[in-house]
Amino acid sequence: MKYTNLTFIYALAVGSLFVSCSDDGEDTDNPIPEATIEITAQDVTITMDEVTQIEDGESLELSLASLADYITVEGAEGVEPEFSIKSQSVDGAFAIEGNNLILNDKSILDFETNPEFTAVVTVAVGDESKDLNVTLTLNDVHEATWSIGPIEVGMYENPENNEQLLIVAISNYNPELDGEVTVTLSEQSPANALRMDGKALLVNDASLFDFETNPTITAKFTVTDANGRTQENVITISLIDVAETSWTAENTTFTIDEHPNSGTVIGNIAPVLTDSNIVLSYSISQITPDLLxxxxxxxxxxxxxxxxxxxxxxxxxxxxxTDNQGNSQEITIVVHLNNIQEPQWGFNVTSQGNITVNENLPNGNTLAIFSQYIVDYREGVHGTLSYSLANESVPGALGVTGQGFLQVNDASAFDYETNPTITATLKATDQRGTTNSVPVTITLNDLGELTLNDISVFVSSSSSPGDVAFTPSVYLDGVRIANTDLASDYVVTFSDYKINGQNTASSILELNNSGQVTLLNVLGSQDNFTAIMTVTNAQDQNITVSANVLVRF
Known part of the structure; x- marks a missing residue:
């Protein structure tokens, strides 16, 4: 035990004692000088810290002072002083051994009980004596009241290394007075299963936390404060058995070049299965969503x-x-990327934007596939491309698909007489924000135009199949087409039949080799039917015309 502030304060109490002696038969007329013993004594004042803790086996007796240091004796050469306790404020507190002032039991040095101890000590030399006062004053010191109890933990087996199990709790701990504490472990069973990090109890070797091998893990822990006060207790960890899986998954690292194409398989993480009844499922959590x-x-x-x-x-x-029996394991996969030279993509030649087509194209007709004109593009580097149109000379005339197909969007705009040339700018943008563009110029070819007016005729109800219903008049650029040329150079079809306003699947009309329209079927009196007649150039399907037909019986 360390004691501080042991101070001796001296208060001088000087006394003189003169003793006269005479021999028998001494000459009274001529007296011999008497021998004189003079004792000088100083009071003993001691100041010290109270005792707050006594270690096991530590001596309770405490030597306070050598009383011989507090007296001087003259005139008594060869005579040893004798000390005795005349009185004391706490019975049995002090004792004298030889010349030493002794405290019998230092456990009584408690400031709250006896802040001060006093005594009167008598020193005797021969027949003479002198009293001196003893005062022992205690300093009040902080008495730690913190404590720790045993720790009992129940937990599942198979934790992770460095997993925190708990923070050691210290009751009535005052950091300002008790200072920083340290916690140490000893007598671990099994050895090295646990470790401390400050006051945190951590798993040191997770392999030891196996229910089948070590159902219980124990250790002693010692807490020591900044004043040197210590307490010891025990930790008991009881492991809970969990169902063991028949498979084990491993953390995996893959190394690939940066910017692989989407859909690239970079490796496999499936564990080896020994049970054919096991079915696995996988879920992934990643910082960059949808990366893998x-x-x-x-x-x-x-x-x-x-x-x-x-x-x-x-x-x-x-x-x-996760398997189909409810067992799951969590692993980490790391993809290490090699650096590569990243290409810059673009359109190869702007001339690919010059397109010549016939007028009168239908909606959806593909004019060009611009994705095939892009060079140095890699999906893995640049991501998916998106396409758009800008600067359209005829708004809405053109459209572009997600695959880069430039198409007719408004067939009415593809008329030579109205728009002999249609222009626009086609843009492609990758997922990294890079945009490249190409000018588009569409030149229309002027085509001959067919004219066919709607037809309305009366036919006798006594007609027979094969009879002529009517002879059509079809014009090409204002010139009537000969009926024989109509039969040989054009395709004439009839569709959308309706008898008396009701749809029918029956075919009623056809064009014969002479360019006349004949009956395939004959209806009854008062009946009528309608149809759509379409005439198309056999060599160029863009040259076409349609008209409505009404036949009454």
Missing amino acids: LIDTNGDVIVNHGYLMDFETGDKTATVTI
């Missing part, structure tokens, strides 16, 4: 290669593997 996919076979698949950039570092993801 895991299929049902455990293949790790690139979902967005353009996001896998070397300059942004390795990519990590957490995968949870």
Whole structure:
């Protein structure tokens, strides 16, 4: 035990004692000088800290002072002083051993009970004596009241290394007075299973936390404050058995070039199965959403290669593997990326934007496939391309698909007489924000135009199949087409039949080799039917015309 502030304060109490002696027969007329013993004594004043803790086996007796240091004796050469306690404020507190002032039991040095101890000590030399006062004053010191109890923990087996189990609780701990505490472990069973990090109890070796091997893990822990006060107690950890899986998944690292194409399989994380009844499923959590996919076979698949950039570092993801028996394991996959030279894409030649087509094209007709004119494009580097149109000379005339197909969007705009030339700018933008464009010029060819007016005729109800219903008049650029040329150079069809306003699947009309329209079927009196007659140039389907037909019986 360390004691401080042991101070001796001296108060001088000087006394003189003169003793006269005479021999028998001494000459009274001539007296001999008498021998004189003079004792000088100083009071003893001691100041010290109270005693707050006594270690096991520590001596309770405490030597306070050598009383011989507090007296001087003259005139008594060869005579030893004798000390005795005349009185004391606390019975039995002080004792004298030889010349030493002794405290019998230092456990009584408690400021709250006796802040001061006093005594009167008598020193005797021969027949002479002198009293001196003893005062022992105690300093009040902080008495720690903190305590720790035993720790009992129940937990599932198979934790992770460095997993925190608990924070050691210390009751009535005052950091300002008790200072920083340290916690140490000893007598671990099994050895090295646990470790301390400050007051945190951590798993040191997770392999030891196995229910089948070590159902109980124990250790002693010792807490020591800044004043040197210590307490010891025990830790008992009871492991809870969990169902063990028949398979084990491993953390995995893959190394690939940056910017792989989407859909690239970079590896497999499926654990080896010894039970054919086990079915696994996979779920993935990652910082960059949708960067990777895991299929049902455990293949790790690139979902967005353009996001896998070397300059942004390795990519990590957490995968949870769950079987059909409810067991699951969590692993980490790391994708390390090699740096590559990243190409810059663009359109190869602007002349690919010059297109010549016939007028009168239908909606949806493809004019050009611009995705095939892009060079140095890699989906893994640049992501998916999107297409758009700008600067259209005829708004709405053109359209572009997600695949880069330039198409007719408004067939009415593809008329030579109205718009002999249609222009626009086609833009392609990748998922990294890079945009390239190409000017588009569409030149229309002027085509001959057919004219056919709507037809309305009366036919006798006594007519027979094969009879002529009517002879059509079809014009090409204002010139009537000969009927024989109509039969040989054009395709004439009839559709959308309706008898008395009702749809019918029956065919009623056809064009004969002479260019006349004949009956295939004859209706009754008062009946009528309608149809649509379409005439198309056999060599150029863009040259076509349609008209309504009404036949009454």
